[in-house]
Amino acid sequence: MMVKKMYLPPHLTAKQISEFTSLSKRKVYVLMSTNPDIGGIPSFKVGPKSVLADREDFLCWWEKTKREGQIFPSKGATE
Numbered sequence: 772m773m774v775k776k777m778y779l780p781p782h783l784t785a786k787q788i789s790e791f792t793s794l795s796k797r798k799v800y801v802l803m804s805t806n807p808d809i810g811g812i813p814s815f816k817v818g819p820k821s822v823l824a825d826r827e828d829f830l831c832w833w834e835k836t837k838r839e840g841q842i843f844p845s846k847g848a849t850e
Contacts, residue, residue: 776830782823788812792833807832810841 779791785803789796803822805811813828 779826779830781826783826783829784821784823788824788829810836 776791779787783791785796785799788794788799788803792799794802799812800822802810802812803814803824807813812824812832814822814824816822
């Protein structure tokens, strides 16, 4: 199921990003745990387990990735 930009909530879960991009949820979690300086999705933790991304930060990341291409990290390096 493809989700359209206009229906994205202000803060996105890995599942919502996965549905929007067609990337696996596991890949999205890896990207959310990777430092944005090296290609990760800008995100923040809420509590001990939940991770969210701001819609606008994610959409900027997505457009940049589509424009420039991206070699996605294979492991969740945080530094």
